[in-house]
Amino acid sequence: MVNPLLELKKAGQSVWLDFIRRDLMTGGELQRLINQDGLAGVTANPAIFEKAISHGSEYDGTIARLAGRSTKEIYEAIAFEDVGM
Template sequence: MTNPLLQLKELGQSVWYDNIDRSQLASGQFQRMLDEDGVVGVTANPTIFEKSISSGHAYDEQIDRLIREGKSTNEIYEALIITDIQTVADILRPIYE
């Protein structure tokens, strides 16, 4: 069966993934979506990050470290999202070079 996302790509559409999740970044699942499904971008917003941060344990280590450093809630949130966005940007960079 033909991958419908690749069919969209063949028709000139740019498929973006509407989610960021650190566990998908760490496991290689996001990279597989780029390689196998033709995904070329990702969206991010506070709701997506809240869901990602509150489900699972992918953020626990960084949160614990930031708490020990005395960071505020806003500083912790900002550090978490910056880490993920930088990781995604690094993964996507070859697509745009």
């Protein structure tokens, strides 16, 4: 079966994922997409992080750990942690 993402890569196109989730990175799915499907990378911006943080519970522990800090400090801590993975 032909992998359409690899076909795009062969044609000189770079495919980027336009969302982020912590479990995507920690569960190995992102690495699989890179290794097997030729994914070039992931975009990250405040809107993408807002969506990831506000949907689901995977950031609840980090937010609880940072309780007492400003919203900006919590956001930056989460963003830096995820981008550094």
